[in-house]
Amino acid sequence: MRMYLAVAATFLSLPVAAQTAVPMDDQSQLAPSAQPAAGAEYFQPPSESDLPDNAFGELVREGRAIFVDTRKRAPEYVGNGMTCANCHMDQGRKPNSAPLWGAYPMYPAYRSKNDKVNTYAERMQGCFQFSMNGTPPPADSHVLNALTAYSYWLSTGAPVAEVLPGRAYPEVPEPAGGYDLAQGRQVYDAQCAVCHGPEGQGQKSGEDFVFPPLWGKESFNWGAGMHRINTAAAFIKESMPLGKGGSLTDEQAWNVAAFMNSHERPQDPRLIDGSIEETRKKYHANDGVNLYGVEVDGVVLGQGTN
Amino acid sequence: MKTISVAAGLLTCLLTTSIQADAGADIYSKGGANAAALACVTCHGADGLGMAASGFPRLAGLSATYMEKQLHDLKAGSRVAPVMSPIVNALTDEEIQSVSQYIENMPTPSYPRVERSSEVDSLGAQLALRGAWDRNIPECVSCHGPGGVGVGDAFPPLVGQSSNYLASQLVAWREGTRQNDPNDLMGHIARSMTDEEVTAVSDYFSGLGK
Numbered sequence: 131m132r133m134y135l136a137v138a139a140t141f142l143s144l145p146v147a148a149q150t151a152v153p154m155d156d157q158s159q160l161a162p163s164a165q166p167a168a169g170a171e172y173f174q175p176p177s178e179s180d181l182p183d184n185a186f187g188e189l190v191r192e193g194r195a196i197f198v199d200t201r202k203r204a205p206e207y208v209g210n211g212m213t214c215a216n217c218h219m220d221q222g223r224k225p226n227s228a229p230l231w232g233a234y235p236m237y238p239a240y241r242s243k244n245d246k247v248n249t250y251a252e253r254m255q256g257c258f259q260f261s262m263n264g265t266p267p268p269a270d271s272h273v274l275n276a277l278t279a280y281s282y283w284l285s286t287g288a289p290v291a292e293v294l295p296g297r298a299y300p301e302v303p304e305p306a307g308g309y310d311l312a313q314g315r316q317v318y319d320a321q322c323a324v325c326h327g328p329e330g331q332g333q334k335s336g337e338d339f340v341f342p343p344l345w346g347k348e349s350f351n352w353g354a355g356m357h358r359i360n361t362a363a364a365f366i367k368e369s370m371p372l373g374k375g376g377s378l379t380d381e382q383a384w385n386v387a388a389f390m391n392s393h394e395r396p397q398d399p400r401l402i403d404g405s406i407e408e409t410r411k412k413y414h415a416n417d418g419v420n421l422y423g424v425e426v427d428g429v430v431l432g433q434g435t436n
Numbered sequence: 437m438k439t440i441s442v443a444a445g446l447l448t449c450l451l452t453t454s455i456q457a458d459a460g461a462d463i464y465s466k467g468g469a470n471a472a473a474l475a476c477v478t479c480h481g482a483d484g485l486g487m488a489a490s491g492f493p494r495l496a497g498l499s500a501t502y503m504e505k506q507l508h509d510l511k512a513g514s515r516v517a518p519v520m521s522p523i524v525n526a527l528t529d530e531e532i533q534s535v536s537q538y539i540e541n542m543p544t545p546s547y548p549r550v551e552r553s554s555e556v557d558s559l560g561a562q563l564a565l566r567g568a569w570d571r572n573i574p575e576c577v578s579c580h581g582p583g584g585v586g587v588g589d590a591f592p593p594l595v596g597q598s599s600n601y602l603a604s605q606l607v608a609w610r611e612g613t614r615q616n617d618p619n620d621l622m623g624h625i626a627r628s629m630t631d632e633e634v635t636a637v638s639d640y641f642s643g644l645g646k
Contacts, residue, residue: 321619
């Protein structure tokens with residue numbers, strides 16, 4: 131019996147690729163990923179010190195530098211105060227913080243966001259267009275080549291087309307009674323404003339943003355995944371306050387995420403005929419929990435900041 | 437008539453400002469009204485850059501809001517410093533305010549703005565620019581700014597401080613003799629650091645200022 135169990139366990143731990151097709155589920159909003167099996171660890175990306183001193187290593191290093199300092203290293207494509215590493219903690223390495231090793235091996239993939247199969251380059255273009263409210267770098271640009279090389283290198287040894295534990299922000303259930311903007315403001319004032327400023331404007335040192343702006347014209351736009359309250363709650367619960375991830379309750383995370391996303395930010399670049407209502411119908415009505423085109427305190431959100 | 441009253445207003449303004457500035461400068465160089473409020477210059481230097489060997493910190497350029505908070509916290513005991521406590525206890529609130537303003541305006545050298553995109557070649561640089569996220573330790577520069585130059589009123593400069601002073605503060609957080617950071621943001625990090633890391637990162641930031 132003991133042996134039988136051991137054999138079964140071995141069998142279960144075999145890669146599942148042989149028995150399933152390449153997953154074609156929609157990659158617009160990542161489904162929650164499982165925790166690693168008991169005793170197992172998250173995927174471990176290679177160490178920076180292992181990078182070779184050759185042309186490949188050089189491109190990876192450039193990709194890493196762009197990833198953590200996007201505004202300065204790719205200024206022509208960034209339209210706000212954000213940088214890749216603001217959403218992807220530990221330079222895109224940390225499990226449960228949308229690590230690059232969890233994303234790169236999943237592409238090409240279908241996304242309802244633009245209703246087509248996206249290459250990895252197209253997926254990154256989406257980050258520039260929405261999260262960084264900028265201009266998508268061309269697919270063959272040096273910026274995307276370097277970011278691709280960095281992602282590929284971080285994925286060294288990761289299986290292709292297999293959902294890895296820790297690839298998303300772990301889902302946080304919505305409070306039973308819904309979220310509360312007033313309570314969200316209290317959490318914000320007590321725990322977030324010290325870094326992100328009383329008006330969500332972020333904080334700079336000279337011209338450099340040190341703490342990212344959370345709303346307003348320098349923040350991510352209404353088309354970014356982070357505008358979903360459920361996504362923001364998941365990110366916040368896992369990673370905020372910085373270094374104190376997991377310290378907020380589920381309810382606090384939802385309330386403060388809703389408070390953050392009940393403010394104006396740059397317009398969704400997919401705006402249809404200048405109509406917030408049409409844009410909500412097509413792009414926001416079925417996109418998680420969000421306030422685009424929704425009336426809050428007598429004002430319809432989604433006006434944009436430009 | 438109007439011109440005269442505007443001019444008089446301006447003059448009053450200028451006088452008030454310069455009186456406050458002078459009061460701050462006086463406290464800094466000569467001490468407070470109470471004889472126990474020793475002159476700052478004695479330990480922190482005429483340039484406000486501190487005395488590295490004794491671990492007396494740099495003050496020049498620190499945000500006035502930050503300075504005021506530290507002085508009040510030293511009085512209240514949420515930050516303990518045996519040498520400083522009797523001195524700060526002898527300062528009035530007004531004196532704290534004016535000397536803090538004077539300190540903020542003291543000139544500082546320019547420091548290198550080393551950023552997260554830089555390469556790392558030491559344990560100290562690793563912590564400063566990469567963090568140790570397996571223990572939820574963020575990059576120091578992600579709060580203290582490029583090269584640790586400080587950000588706003590809550591995140592003080594690390595560069596320009598001596599290794600002695602930086603290490604003593606990390607140890608104070610670990611031992612609970614300093615607990616005046618907002619929401620334990622620094623305390624929980626310090627408590628996750630090893631002795632070797634405390635020394636390495638203190639050496640790193642003090643080295644940037646040299």
